[in-house]
Amino acid sequence: MIDHFSGSGSSILTTTFTQKLNNATGKAVGNLVARHKTQSFFDNQQHHYDLKSAKERKDESLSERKRNETESYANKITDEQHQATALELHVLTKSNLLEGKGICVTVVDSKGKLLSEETYTGSNPAAGTITLRLTKTPQNPQSERGKWEKFKSRIKGEMTPHSGHFDIVRSDASTLAVNSENQNCLFHAVIQATTNAPDHVVKEKAQELRSKVSKEIRSKPGKYVNAVKIQNMFNKTSSCNKFKIEGGVTEDDERNYKEYTENKMPQEIINEYKLGEVEEYEGLINMKKPTPRMVEADHIPPKSVLRDLCKLIDKKDTSVTSLKENKEFCEQVMKMKNDQNGKNQTCMNALYYDHRRALTTGSSTESNACRDLLKETFKSGNVVEGLKLSLMTAHPEVSDNIRSELGINRNFQTFEAGLTQNQRSQYYKDGYMKLAEAYSSKNIIDQNQKTELMGWIEQDRFLTDESLKNKMKAMITKRSRDP
Structure with a gap:
């Protein structure tokens, strides 16, 4: 039976x-x-x-x-x-x-x-x-x-x-x-x-x-x-799935996190929960954290973008001709062919609730639009700009600001994690510097491009780059008007 x-x-x-x-x-x-x-x-x-x-x-x-x-x-x-x-x-x-x-x-x-x-x-x-x-x-x-x-x-x-x-x-x-x-x-x-x-x-x-x-x-x-x-x-x-069950984190998970972090300093929380750490997906998942499910490994760039690029390269599509000039990046992308979950792709640890707010998370109109923008940027061969956009769309504060400026209202759950907004931004910034190092170590970017990207991060341009923000907003607006 x-x-x-x-x-x-x-x-x-x-x-x-x-x-x-x-x-x-x-x-x-x-x-x-x-x-x-x-x-x-x-x-x-x-x-x-x-x-x-x-x-x-x-x-x-x-x-x-x-x-x-x-x-x-x-x-x-x-x-x-x-x-x-x-x-x-x-x-x-x-x-x-x-x-x-x-x-x-x-x-x-x-x-x-x-x-x-x-x-x-x-x-x-x-x-x-x-x-x-x-x-x-x-x-x-x-x-x-x-x-x-x-x-x-x-x-x-x-x-x-x-x-x-x-x-x-x-x-x-x-x-x-x-x-x-x-x-x-x-x-x-x-x-x-x-x-x-x-x-x-x-x-x-x-x-x-x-x-x-x-x-x-x-x-x-x-x-x-x-x-x-x-x-x-x-x-x-449907902006709200009426029968949706929010997965990943339970009340017990939140309670365990709060009990563990109650007397911890912010930097201790960041260090012990490995926030901002950068490795390939499996390496981050296997890192031991004090309590479970409060941290997620965020693929930057998103694995769905890499998967789509992989398909185009595999089909010898002419739209990726410029991208193929960066052989190292293409080799990394092609790993998706036999690794649909991106276990061998570069990721950064982020708090569950921060990751949920990122523009590249989920299936909303703005999320799909941002992934389309990333794909088109990489296809053009401009890998550095694609990486910059990937960092911006993965950032919860930037994502919130873009939605607000476009009048998009998403009621994300909030959680007091023992970190201020500035402290969260700092672990993101530290993680972004590590991502730049990781991209360089895989020869996805050369030394000059690494210097440019790290300088851009150091100056907090991932929060303030109006030119890239405008590209994001234009793509979201266009996508929302499409039938």
């Missing part, structure tokens, strides 16, 4: 989107949305993206643009930081990846009260159904917010951000917590629920399952092209 399971805090479900993937979810979605009086708003956003119309198409009938859009989404799934969505659940259950099993997602609040239940029917009903139980906890409880703020959030269709965790619910109703990293919880939970393998094997197989979902979409673009279009449109048009 198949055990029921669930995995750890991920933005797994957009319930209305799930409804379109599986009609069995309709009633639960309606009940939940109605409590916040946003059904009208939500319907206006989603009415013409009904997944019922996401019919399969023949592969040979797809345009190159459609193929690229589908492949781009599939590539993102392999990223451990990519938050699982209803589309991934759809692929898991409509393919043979789970040997015909279905998935049922039960969502409860911190007191165990049922909020919703959605079922994804498997390709073979006789194979059984796996059930995920997701427990959600508000990160900013409604009781702490004013009535006017609550009213505005409901009018906008926004919900309080939630952290959460999943448990495996065995066939005898007992539960088993799923201990997962990053946004890998769904895939980790699937593997953990169906095997007795040790933790390190489960972790490896979870990443393999991500890759299999990605491969399933890439190998059958016609089957999934319309579903991918709907998911992408949802991401673009």
Whole structure:
């Protein structure tokens, strides 16, 4: 008998989107949305993206643009930081990846009260159904917010951000917590629920399952092209995913951090949590920190940009002719071909909440626009400017200022980490100097370029370079006007 399971805090479900993937979810979605009086708003956003119309198409009938859009989404799934969505659940259950099993997602609040239940029917009903139980906890409880703020959030269709965790619910109703990293919880939970393998094997197989979902979409673009279009449109048009689970950091993680840092000096916090340290991804991940999950390794430049450049170089696209003159940089980029998660790429340690605010994090319009700008800059062969833009778009203060100047409102969660804004900027500046050294050591930039870049950093130009800021704002504005 198949055990029921669930995995750890991920933005797994957009319930209305799930409804379109599986009609069995309709009633639960309606009940939940109605409590916040946003059904009208939500319907206006989603009415013409009904997944019922996401019919399969023949592969040979797809345009190159459609193929690229589908492949781009599939590539993102392999990223451990990519938050699982209803589309991934759809692929898991409509393919043979789970040997015909279905998935049922039960969502409860911190007191165990049922909020919703959605079922994804498997390709073979006789194979059984796996059930995920997701427990959600508000990160900013409604009781702490004013009535006017609550009213505005409901009018906008926004919900309080939630952290959460999943448990495996065995066939005898007992539960088993799923201990997962990053946004890998769904895939980790699937593997953990169906095997007795040790933790390190489960972790490896979870990443393999991500890759299999990605491969399933890439190998059958016609089957999934319309579903991918709907998911992408949802991401673009919805400023707040109403059923999003903020992954990575829990209240316990924050509590442990605060208890550990309570009597620490700011520089001690920076040193002990390795903030601003620079190494390849795996090296940073393996660094021991006093408490878990409060620090993330940020790829600078973003791995999605490197991945796209890798694809263009591999295809011998003429748009990267200038870039190919920098052989060392191209060699580094081409490592992405067999390393989709960028484990061998240069990263910098940053606090979780600082990394979340960076313009190059997430799938918002401005984030996609900035990644496009980086890609175009590198394609032109101007690697130094590409690196400068990478540093600026990775900086939380710069990112906040750009959004503010463009009138973009993103309600990121704040956290008192024991560091002032100046102290955070200092660990970023120190890290940026180390990044310049790392780029130089890999011969991505020559000695003159290193001197230029380090001088630019030393003078805090990553905070004040108006010329580059204007390029960022222009690209974001253009992207926001595109249909």
